[in-house]
Structures are given as C-alpha cells and as structure tokens.
Amino acid sequence: MAEPRPFSVTRLPGFTAIAITAFVALYLPIITIVVFSFNALSSMSQWGGFSLHWYREAWANDTVQEATIRSLLIATVAALVSTVVATLAALGTTRQGRFRGRTAIYALINQPLMVPEIVTAVSLLIVFGAIRQATGYQGLGYLMLAHSAFCVPFAYLPIRARLEGMDRTLELAAADLYATPLQAFRRITLPLLMPGIAAGAMLAFVISLDDVVITEFVKSAGQDTLATYMLGQFRRTLTPEVNAISTALLALTLVLLTGFFLITRKRA
C-alpha cells in the first residue's frame, strides 16, 4: 500500500510538474545544440558518432577566426570603458547624498535597458552613417562606442549595489584613524568595491559578446562579430559548425557567469 503523501504547506497542485517541464524545455534545446556540435556527420538530426571535426572546421574558417578576435576585442574594450565610467558614476550617485538631478542621471544611465534595441540600433545606424560619410572613418570605433554605451547599466548596477551595501562607517573609521579622503578611498573603499567592479566588468563582457541587433546595424562591411556571423549563417544551409561556435560561446559565458556568482556571493 502506498503511503499517502505527507501534508506540505507549500505544495500547490501541478506546480512541480510544470516547473520540471519548464526546466526540461529550457535545457533540452541547448543540450541538443551542444551534443550535435560533436557530431561526426554534417547532419543536425542524425547522430554519426563523436567527433571534434566541426570545432576544427570552425577554427580553420578564417571568417570565424577573425569574428572571434573581433568579438573578444570589442567586448574587452566595452567592458573596460563601461566599467570605468560606471564606477565613477556609481561613486557620484551613491556617495554624495541626494542632489539635484540625481534621478535624471539614473534615468540616463539605465536608458539602454528601457529603449528597445532595434530603436537604438537604427538611431546609431543613422548617426554613425552620417559620421562615416563626413569623416571617412570605417574602423571598429563605432562598434566599440556603441557597445561601451549599452554596457554601462550592466556594469553600473552591481557596482552601485556593492556601494550601497557597504558600511559607511568604515570610511569614517579610516578618517578617524588619520587617513586623508584619498587614502581612505584607496585603502578601504576601492578594495571593498573590487568584487562589484569585477562583477560589473564580467556582465558587461557577456552582454557585449551576446549583442546581435545593435552590432548588425552599426558594423561596417567585413566587421562581423561571432553573433552577426551566426545570424548570417541562418540564411544558409546550416552545418554543425554553428553548433560548435554556439557551444564555445556558451562555455565562455558559463565560465564568466560562474565567476560572477562566486564573486558576488562571497560576502567580504
């Protein structure tokens, strides 16, 4: 005889089943992609044994190699620039008390989170197009500027959270112990802020790496990133090469995310 299930306050009918379904639905497609990236066949539905063929193929593809380097370069610049300006802005908006215009600064910083990407993308297409024509400059600067800008809120939020969670008496204690404001910042505030800064930089890097829409509209000819390269591939007959690229990107994101969680979970 089956024991009747013990009463649980938090159990709601069908909820667990739906939740499990949701998790399966979330992961099954991704896992399929990863599995078929190791397929020996060029089919995406028929399994022909384990092979690293498509990884070699992707890496041997000059376009993919260049796109990878370009993606990493842009993401690095965007993460650096956005983290630096976001750190300064976070210090400005949390350490100076309330002041006139602070809400406006918040709004502007978070603006990229609110405006639909496609709208930002066409606006940059128009403006950068005009600049391109006027100056003749065709370099990666446009992409770097655009990426740095939309990464700012992602870098800003964890840094601000860290600053707001920081005990302000620590800075008072430093001043009490004869530290000048600059010494207090360098010896106390900055080291304590470091996890927030690192977390912000990682998020910015991931966000830049993932961007498709803005990149697609801003890039000049021959400036494909990994994401826009993949978008172009969808118009053609797909081979597991795309799976291999996806899996590699996924792995990179996973590493960065794990780092992010370890950093933010460790309470200093």
Added chain:
Amino acid sequence: MTAMDQPSPADQAIAADHVIKRFGDGDSVVRALDDVSVTIAKGEFFTLLGPSGCGKTTLLRCIAGFETPTSGRILLSGRDITREPPNRRRVNTVFQSYALFPHLTVAQNVAFGLEMLGKPRAEVSRTVDRMLSLVRLDAFAARRPDALSGGQQQRVALARALATQPEVLLLDEPLSALDLKLRKEMQSELKRLQHETGITFVFVTHDQEEALTMSDRIGVMSAGKLLQVGPPREIYNRPVNRFVADFIGETNFLPALVEDGQVRLTSGEVVGQGQGQGRVTVAIRPEQLHLALPGDGGAIPATVEGSTYLGTDSHVQLRLVDGSRLVARVPSQPSGDLALPAGTQVGLRVAPGAVQVLAD
C-alpha cells in the same frame, strides 16, 4: 556644580563650548544639541548617558569630527578644533558596529592608523604587537575580523583606536551588541585599559547601570540638553530634576509641601529637610524606604497592594492614606521572606537624607 567639577585649563582633554547642532531645514529642524557646554579632564572616564535620540551620539560625532556644530566650539587640550577634519584630530573612535575593515587582518586593522600617521615600519609592528597583547589577542593577529567573536571584534576595535595613542578615546555604545555576560567582562576590561593607558575616555551609553559602575563622571542628556554633570554618587543621590531622577535607577515621586525647610508629604508626615517653598515633587529611592510595624513611632501608615519577588530583594507596592502609590525595596532574607499579602497594614520609615526635592 562645585568648582571641583571644572578641570583647570591645563588638565582639559576635551571641551564643548556652547555647541548647537541643528539637522534639517525649514519646518523640520531638529535641535540635536541645544547649547551644550562641558569640560572633560585629562585621564578621566567620562560617560554621556541618556535615552536614544537625546543627542549624546551627536556630541560624540562632533568631537570626532564627523559632524560640524551649527555653532559653538570644540576644544582639544584648549585648542579650537571645530573645523578640523577627523583625520587631523588626535581623537579616535570605537564605533558601535566596530567598523573593522573586513578586507584587512586583525594586525593590519590595528596598524592602519599608525601607517596613516607615517610611523616607521618597525615601530608599527612593535606597537601592533603591544596593542594586541594589551587586549589579549596576540594569537589572532593574522585572522580576518569575520572569523572573530563579537567580544574579540570589540577588542580589536579598541586596540585599533588605542594604537595611535589618541588624546581622547570616544566609545559609542561599544558594548550594546554583546550579551550580558560578555558585557560585564568588557566593562572591567575597559576600566583596566583606561587605567593602563591613561587615555581620556568619553563613553556613550543609554545603560544607566553601565554608566554608574564605570564612570568617573557622568553627563546626563535629554532632548539635546546636558541636564546634569557629576560623579555617579552625586547623580544618583542628588538628581537635579525629575528626568535625571527617573532615568537613573528607580524612584518614587511624591507631591509634597516645603515649609520653613521642612518637607511634608500631602498625607501629612514630615519626611526630611529641603530647599524651596510651597508645592514641590520629591523623589525617594525604593531602597531608602524601610518597612516597620504599623503605628511604630513616626512611621508613615501604608497599605500593601502587592509584591514582586526579584531574587536579591522584593518590590513591595504600597499606598499611602492620601492615595499616592510608591514602591519599597525589601532585601530577601535567607530564612524566608515576610509574608505581605495585599491589604496588610504596615508602617514606612524614610532613611535620613533620602528625600530629594526636585526642581521641576
């Protein structure tokens, strides 16, 4: 206040001179400090006592330099430091939350102030060692603050603040986060440290018992005003007004009449001598009331309304013939306590000199 209470200028550690501190503006102005003047002597253990929000912490922060008074001056050894930033004042603080730097080890925390003062490395490490042994934490030098217990963190905060040998050490309710047993320990530890270092301590607390046991002098504050300054005995036995009498220890307040220096209760009995004239309020501590047999010569007749057993003694609630109520404290007897059921008629004797006529 007697002349003895005012240290001569040479002995002054810290002084507040007509300090006013207002917060907010417009209609919502709060007077956190309302014309506070006090002088604290070198080597003194001075306690600021009062309920939360009375301004004691604000005064401490004005001395530390975290707040600037709206008007008035702060003097350190007679020198005006009102406008000096905290990092230029030879005054250190032990924070209520300890404010230990979480990313630095215990030793690095203690060394911080010395390094900021630019002391040579050898001297820094020598002083750190000495301070850590002073607070008995030699074995914990390499630990991080979060690996320490509350009491240990407290001692690190003390060592850190004492390491630079400040002229004055400010302690902002440093014991409030500790449990009772640890608190008692730290109280004697603090007294020992003050004795060994000879540094002036300014201690802020809302705990009257703590203030009475530890201080050389106490300043009682309420609503931004310093009401009374004096040694613990004086504060306890000669409170200047009803607030001080009520806040420190337990007290019975009774309406009374003063005529020709005689204090007479409204029930008719003369209970002592006092200044003033006409209707006043008098304060009598419960332990200054003794029970006697009813009708015993000169005893005040009273009726028992109930009693509460408290271990070392009992509180007996009493009513006088005019209806006023008061509490007497009766020590417990090893042989068993007196049975005092409600309704028992008793006599009350007031210890000589126990009656305080209050200003308001």
Added chain:
Amino acid sequence: MAMSSSAETAAARRRGRSGWLLSTPALVLLLLGAAGPLLVVLAFSLLSKGEYGGVALPVSGQAWFEIFFQRDIFDGTISPAKAHLAIFWRSVWLSLATTLITFVLGLPTAWFIATRPERQRALWLFLITIPFWTNLLIRTFAIMEVIRNEGLLNTTLIAMGAIDQPLQILFTDWATLIGMAYVYLPLMVLPLYAAIDRFDMRLLEAGYDLYASRWRLLRRVILPIVRPGIVAGCILVFIPSLGAYVTPRVLGGGTNMMVGNFIELQFGQARNWPLGASLSMALLIIVMVALLVYVRASAREGRDG
C-alpha cells in the same frame, strides 16, 4: 544662523557638483552612443522622404500619418494602412501571448525554486540564470532546431505515431511565439522568484488553519501578495517582446514581420527613413507608457504595503 544654513546649502551644492562631475564620463558616453542619436531619430520622423533614401526637408507629419493611414495615389482617398496595422496587431498579440505563456510556466517554476531547501535554491536559480545570460541568438537557434521539420519535436511526434507528416511550425507566427516564450521565460521567473522569496510561508499555515483550500490560498493569499513580482515579470517580458527583432527574423521568416523587422525594412529595401523613424518613436512611446504604468503601479504598491 543665516550663515550656517548658507554653509550647509553650500555643502549640498558641492556634493551635487561632485556627483555630476563623477557621472559626467558615463553621461557623455551614453549621450554619444545611446541617448543622443534617439533625438536624431525623433527629428527624422518629422522630415520628408529623400529621393534615394535618407531624409529631406520640408518638415512634415507625413511619416506619422503613414503609420496608420494611406492615401490612394490615384483618387487621394484616405484609408487605414491595413498592412501596417496588421504588423502592429501581430506584434501586440504575439507579445501578449508570450507574456501569458511565460506567466503560466513561470509562476510554478518560481514557486518551485522558492520552496526548495535553502541550500538547493541558489543552484536552481543559477539554472534559470544560465539561459538568461546565454546569447539570444544561440537560444533562438536552439529552439529552431527543435521545431523545424526534421527537428526533435517532429521526429518525436512521428516516431510516436501522433502525426505522419511533419508539422510546419518554422516560419509561422507560432514559431515566433514559441521562440519568444522560450527566450523570455527567465525574464518572467526571476522577478516572480524575488517576490515569492519574500513571501512569508507562515501565511499559508494561517490560511490552512482557517480552512482555505489550496486553490483559494493561491487566489486569495499568494497571488495578491506576490502581485508586484507578477507586474514586474509581465512588463519585463512584454516590453522586449514588442521590440523583438532577432526571434521573428530567424523563426518567423521574411513575411511574418513584427514591428522591429518592419522598422529595419524602412531603413533597408523600402528606403522610407521618415516612416522608419516614426515607427521607432511610436514603439518607444508604447514602451515608455508600459514602463510608466509599471512604475506607478509599483509606487502604489509601495504605499499600500
């Protein structure tokens, strides 16, 4: 007294100045690379169509007019722009349906996570965050692999004998809907989880104690209390759905456009920049209104609670 209060306002002004000063680099970057160009789009939406694309004078409301109406080239009669309205309608109903699907799946998922033992919770939450941060394109590609004719879904259904011909899902509105629900599900779960995590489970004991059934508890206790999370989740899903570009492009095919794709078309083949600009602004306005509704709802929630 006057002196001190002016000293205090001077200190406040100094703080404000350094607040602005420290924020300046970020603001300059955002004005150049995000906010500023939006003003150019606004300006373009009020200009006329250039001969070879681009814009030209004079200033005109034509582009805004064109969003909703069309003028017959022969007799000049005005009629509603059916094609445009169809695209708007598709965007709205797909976004609403996406919001509904993600809510129906997301609420039990968030509840499930919030009721796991303390130590497991972070792990389950991490499992939700991974897809959230995974490249949108990869996720769109992944769902495409599942629903295409030779994909996991059709092969499984055929193997089970449920169907004998593969279902044509890819390049239909259904594909876009499934794709968006898949892609935006984490955006629903995270705020719902945050709200449920704050929910005091002892209230359920109180509810059972007062004879409530599970369904009644859900309707009368749980849903009202976690409402802020529901509103947040719905807004967070609805807004990006409305402006979606990648998912309808990859899964919906060329013809089943949403507003985002239609905007792109105006800057590409259609060469109608003013219309593209006015459509962008219209989309932005809808999003801002939705955000405003959300902000006011949460402000009211804050006052009540």
